[in-house]
Each structure stands twice: as C-alpha cells, then as structure tokens.
Amino acid sequence: MVEPTKKEKYKKIKKTIISQKYLQGMTLLGVVWMFIFNYIPMYGLIIAFKEYSIIKTISEAPWVGLMQFKEFLQDENFWIVLKNTLGISLIKLIIGFPLPIIFALLLNELTSMKLKKAVQTISYLPHFISWVVLGGILTTWLADIGVLNDILLGLGLISERTNFLASPDNFWAIVILSDIWKELGWSAIIYLAAIAGVSPELYESSTIDGANRFQKMWHVTLPSIRPTITILFILAVSGVLNSNFDQILILRNSLNESASNVIDIYVYQMGLQNARYSYATAVGLLKAIIAFILLLSANKIVKKLNGTSLF
Amino acid sequence: MLFICAITIYPIWYVLVNSLNDGVDAMRGGIYWWPREFTFENYKAVFQTPGIVTSFGVTIAKTVIGTITHVFFTAMVAYAISRRDLYGRNFYMLVGVITMFFSGGLIPYFLLIRDLGLFDNFLVYIIPTMFNFFHLIIFVSFFRELPTSLEEAAKIDGANDFMIFIKVIIPLSMPVIATIALFQGVYQWNDYFAGVIFVNNPDLQPIQTYLYKVVAESSSNQMMTNAAGSIATKTVTSQSIKLATMVVTTLPIMLVYPFLQKYFVKGMLIGSVKG
Numbered sequence: 251m252v253e254p255t256k257k258e259k260y261k262k263i264k265k266t267i268i269s270q271k272y273l274q275g276m277t278l279l280g281v282v283w284m285f286i287f288n289y290i291p292m293y294g295l296i297i298a299f300k301e302y303s304i305i306k307t308i309s310e311a312p313w314v315g316l317m318q319f320k321e322f323l324q325d326e327n328f329w330i331v332l333k334n335t336l337g338i339s340l341i342k343l344i345i346g347f348p349l350p351i352i353f354a355l356l357l358n359e360l361t362s363m364k365l366k367k368a369v370q371t372i373s374y375l376p377h378f379i380s381w382v383v384l385g386g387i388l389t390t391w392l393a394d395i396g397v398l399n400d401i402l403l404g405l406g407l408i409s410e411r412t413n414f415l416a417s418p419d420n421f422w423a424i425v426i427l428s429d430i431w432k433e434l435g436w437s438a439i440i441y442l443a444a445i446a447g448v449s450p451e452l453y454e455s456s457t458i459d460g461a462n463r464f465q466k467m468w469h470v471t472l473p474s475i476r477p478t479i480t481i482l483f484i485l486a487v488s489g490v491l492n493s494n495f496d497q498i499l500i501l502r503n504s505l506n507e508s509a510s511n512v513i514d515i516y517v518y519q520m521g522l523q524n525a526r527y528s529y530a531t532a533v534g535l536l537k538a539i540i541a542f543i544l545l546l547s548a549n550k551i552v553k554k555l556n557g558t559s560l561f
Numbered sequence: 562m563l564f565i566c567a568i569t570i571y572p573i574w575y576v577l578v579n580s581l582n583d584g585v586d587a588m589r590g591g592i593y594w595w596p597r598e599f600t601f602e603n604y605k606a607v608f609q610t611p612g613i614v615t616s617f618g619v620t621i622a623k624t625v626i627g628t629i630t631h632v633f634f635t636a637m638v639a640y641a642i643s644r645r646d647l648y649g650r651n652f653y654m655l656v657g658v659i660t661m662f663f664s665g666g667l668i669p670y671f672l673l674i675r676d677l678g679l680f681d682n683f684l685v686y687i688i689p690t691m692f693n694f695f696h697l698i699i700f701v702s703f704f705r706e707l708p709t710s711l712e713e714a715a716k717i718d719g720a721n722d723f724m725i726f727i728k729v730i731i732p733l734s735m736p737v738i739a740t741i742a743l744f745q746g747v748y749q750w751n752d753y754f755a756g757v758i759f760v761n762n763p764d765l766q767p768i769q770t771y772l773y774k775v776v777a778e779s780s781s782n783q784m785m786t787n788a789a790g791s792i793a794t795k796t797v798t799s800q801s802i803k804l805a806t807m808v809v810t811t812l813p814i815m816l817v818y819p820f821l822q823k824y825f826v827k828g829m830l831i832g833s834v835k836g
Binding site for chain 1: 562565566568569570572573575576579588593634635637638640641642644646647648649653656657660662663664665666667668669670671672673677689691692694697721722723726747750751752753754758769772773775776800803804807810811814815818819822826
C-alpha cells in the first residue's frame with residue numbers, strides 16, 4: 251500500500267466536493283445565514299469595550315477598556331436589577347421546575363384515555379396564547395375593578411380594592427404564577443414522552459414484588475426519567491438569568507419598577523430607548539458570561555452526582 | 562386534574578364572555594359565566610378601528626410567508642447536513658452548535674438589522690427568522706430515519722440532490738414539516754417584539770404589536786377612545802374593545818392547534834429525546 255500524497259488527497263477532496271456541489275451549496279446558504287445573523291452580532295460585542303455612537307462605525311469608535319462594565323457595577327440600579335433577575339428566576343426554578351414533572355406523573359396515572367387527552371389538550375392551550383394577550387388578561391383580572399378583587403372581597407380577605415400591578419409587592423408572585431399557568435402543560439410533554447418510553451416489564455416485575463401505584467411511581471417511573479430531568483435541569487439553570495423578557499416587558503409599569511426591572515429590561519431601556527449602545531452591550535455581555543459559567547458548573551455538578559450530563 | 566383544567570380555561574372563557582357583552586353594562590362587573598347583554602358591537606368596533614385591518618393583513622402575511630420560507634430553508638440545510646457522506650459535516654455542525662450557546666445579544670443584533678437596511682422593511686419579519694438551528698436538529702433526526710434506497714433510486718433516474726430534496730424528501734416528511742410549521746407559525750403570529758423595535762411605520766405593524774401598545778402603554782385609552790368615538794356608539798368602551806381585539810387575535814391559533822396536536826407531540830419527542 252502506498253500512502254496517498256498530499257496532492258492526491260486534495261484532488262480527492264476536490265472531487266468529493268464537486269460531486270456534492272448541490273449539497274455543499276445548500277449547506278453553504280445556511281452557513282452564510284448563520285454568519286450574518288449569529289456571528290456578526292458576536293463580533294459586534296466588541297462595542298462593549300468601546301465608546302460606540304451612531305455617527306462612527308464600529309472600527310472607528312475609540313477603545314475604552316472595561317469602563318462600561320465598571321459603570322454598571324457602580325450604578326445604583328445594579329443591585330436592584332441583579333436582585334430582581336436572580337429572585338424571579340430562582341423562585342421560578344424552585345417552584346416551576348418540579349411542577350411539570352408532578353403534573354406528568356399524575357397525568358400518567360389517569361386510566362381513562364379520553365380524559366387524559368382532554369386534560370392534555372386544555373393544558374397546552376395557554377402555551378399558544380401570546381404574552382401580549384395574556385398580559386391583557388392579567389391587567390383585566392388584576393385591575394382594581396377586576397375579578398381577583400371581587401373574589402378576595404367576597405372572601406373577606408381584603409377590605410378595599412387595589413390594583414395589584416400598581417405596586418411592587420405582588421409583582422414577583424404575578425410573574426411566577428402566570429408563567430406556570432402558561433407553560434405547565436407544555437413543559438410536561440417531554441416528561442410524558444419519557445414516561446411513555448419506560449419498559450412495561452419493569453412495572454410487571456414490580457407488581458409481582460407487590461408494589462402499589464405510588465411505590466411504582468417512586469421506584470420505577472421517577473428513576474427511569476432521571477436522565478431527561480437532569481438535562482432539562484441543566485438547561486434551566488443556565489437560563490436562570492433569562493427572566494422571561496416578553497412577559498415582564500408587558501406587565502411592568504412605572505409603579506412596580508423596583509420589582510420588575512431585570513437585566514434584559516435594563517439592556518432594552520438603556521440600549522434602545524436611551525441609545526447607550528456600548529453600555530447596554532456591556533451589561534448584556536456580563537449576563538451572558540455569568541449564564542455560561544452557570545451552565546458549565548451545573549453540568550459539572552450534575553455529572554458528578556449521577557453520571558448524566560449535557561456534554 | 563379537573564381543577565387544573567378549570568383554572569386553565571376559565572380566564573380565557575372570562576375574556577370571551579366579557580367581549581360579547583355590552584361594554585357599558587360590563588363596567589358594572591359581575592359577568593362571570595355568561596354575557597348579560599349579548600352584543601357583537603365590540604367586534605364591529607374592532608374592525609372599524611383605523612389601522613387594525615392593515616395590522617391583521619401584516620400579521621397574516623408575515624405568518625404565511627415567514628413560516629413557508631422558514632420551513633423550506635431550514636429543511637433544505639438540514640437535509641444537506643443530514644447526509645452522512647457530506648464533506649465537512651462535523652465542521653458545519655460545530656458552526657451551528659456554537660450559535661446555540663453564544664449570541665451577540667440584543668444591541669449588536671439591533672445594529673446589524675439597522676445596517677442591513679431591514680429597519681422599517683417588511684423583510685425584517687422574514688429573513689432574520691428564516692433559519693433556526695434547534696429546528697434543524699429536529700429535521701436532521703427525522704431525515705436520518707428515512708430509507709436511503711429512495712434517494713439512490715432517484716439518483717439513478719438522474720435527479721440531483723436538490724431535486725431529491727424537493728421531490729422525494731419533502732413529500733415523505735410531512736409529519737415533521739407540520740410540527741416545525743406549527744412552531745414557527747405560532748411564533749410568527751405571536752411575535753410583537755420585532756414590530757416594536759424594528760418598525761416605526763404603522764402600516765407595517767403586526768396586530769400583536771398594536772395590542773402590545775394598547776395593553777402596555779398609557780396611550781391605550783386614547784387610542785381606544787378614538788376607536789370608540791369613530792363609530793359613535795355609547796355601548797362600546799375601551800375595555801370591551803381591548804377584550805374583543807384579544808379574542809380576535811387569539812382565535813385563529815385556538816382553532817388550528819387541536820388538529821395539529823398529534824403532530825407537535827411527536828415532533829417534541831424527536832427534538833427532545835434525541836436532540
């Protein structure tokens with residue numbers, strides 16, 4: 251056997267590519283799209299280290315080092331924004347992460363197929379409603395003449411009508427509960443799929459061992475879907491700093507600002523409304539870096555604990 | 562279970578019932594289960610509001626065109642990448658995977674859109690959403706399951722790879738195409754943010770952006786008073802128009818999704834378990 255020379259190798263590659271010219275062309279279109287819409291913005295991140303303004307191009311703008319980052323860390327809004335972002339997201343993670351699993355387990359216990367289907371259809375429904383419309387529903391319900399006031403007054407829990415969105419006190423609860431309301435059924439789909447993949451033999455053998463329904467759920471179903479839970483958990487942790495921009499943008503107002511100002515909203519306000527492009531980019535970049543560190547550490551911890559991980 | 566269903570569906574029912582009730586009467590409150598003074602006036606007022614029909618047109622156009630181009634383009638790239646003999650496949654996958662974890666964020670993206678001349682341009686709804694790497698993965702894992710003998714047969718008949726994709730792969734892939742079309746269709750229909758940041762021209766504003774301005778901004782009352790005033794009835798209030806607009810905005814999706822449910826559950830499976 252003679253080793254192919256470099257020249258022959260190139261010739262072979264060239265031949266392969268030419269024979270695949272249509273496939274290569276199709277791929278190339280995708281790569282060009284990603285280059286423009288994903289990689290050029292990544293290059294644009296360098297304006298976080300510059301003083302960019304609309305009259306100069308990115309390369310003309312002067313370098314300012316870490317000035318933008320320092321300014322954000324010293325800004326009085328820094329702690330408010332950080333507290334709101336972490337607070338909303340962590341509570342969402344703690345309450346909102348296990349609920350779809352519980353819902354999927356309960357749904358799996360329903361024996362009537364018809365009822366199961368109906369419950370599923372209804373529980374997915376809110377996922378398809380836009381946050382804009384949901385925001386409309388919430389502002390209607392939570393207004394001082396709204397339904398929630400009617401109910402609480404009727405039960406004697408409050409003595410006078412209040413507009414719940416007009417104060418920072420209830421904002422976190424509203425955001426977290428409405429998010430769960432919207433996404434509970436949808437998030438359960440993946441777990442239901444994983445449960446459907448559990449081998450029936452495991453259930454049969456546990457029946458022989460005398461397990462009741464709850465024991466089966468605890469000792470068979472849950473361990474079987476653990477890999478799915480793990481992967482979704484890692485992704486949820488890395489997304490902890492994404493406190494649902496769409497939702498908060500709609501529900502916030504000047505009266506509940508101290509509870510509703512999160513990093514994404516701050517970036518939007520500073521960058522697009524005040525046109526402080528470099529500053530807002532620096533804030534966004536800082537967030538992305540923290541999120542990436544969270545992703546890596548969650549991945550590592552989970553890998554040590556039970557062997558499954560994202561990468 | 563029934564309780565969860567009840568609290569899921571009731572707020573939607575409440576909006577529907579109130580939107581079908583006389584606006585002034587509804588202000589007295591107490592309408593929970595059934596309209597007290599049934600009327601279609603609110604809906605008439607919605608469609609007489611200046612600009613709202615245009616917004617609807619924009620939304621329908623961007624949903625239809627945006628979904629078709631997205632599905633076609635993403636599926637095409639996915640098909641090429643799904644072929645195991647494609648030279649440089651691992652490199653192309655790496656290029657894509659990186660985009661799932663890193664992005665430039667809002668501001669650099671905004672500057673890019675502006676520099677590309679997409680600001681105040683209908684194409685801003687179409688081109689930047691043409692491709693999605695997560696959807697590509699769902700497509701790829703579906704295409705992998707298709708028998709390769711069909712492609713070979715088509716090749717012997719003289720078809721090139723692009724023609725194979727159009728004539729052989731697309732007809733075989735209807736379940737996954739329906740799934741992605743539903744995902745993207747819902748996204749296009751519900752997206753308001755592109756309309757908020759990239760569009761100033763009210764003639765290019767989708768209905769969700771219009772509604773966003775009504776719900777979130779204080780100018781809502783004024784807009785709605787204009788609307789109510791223009792038809793000169795006393796029975797319509799800004800609140801009742803808002804509710805009717807919400808129903809009209811949501812209804813198309815509510816009608817379509819139960820029929821597509823079996824597809825998207827399957828699609829989520831492919832995407833989640835293997836992706």
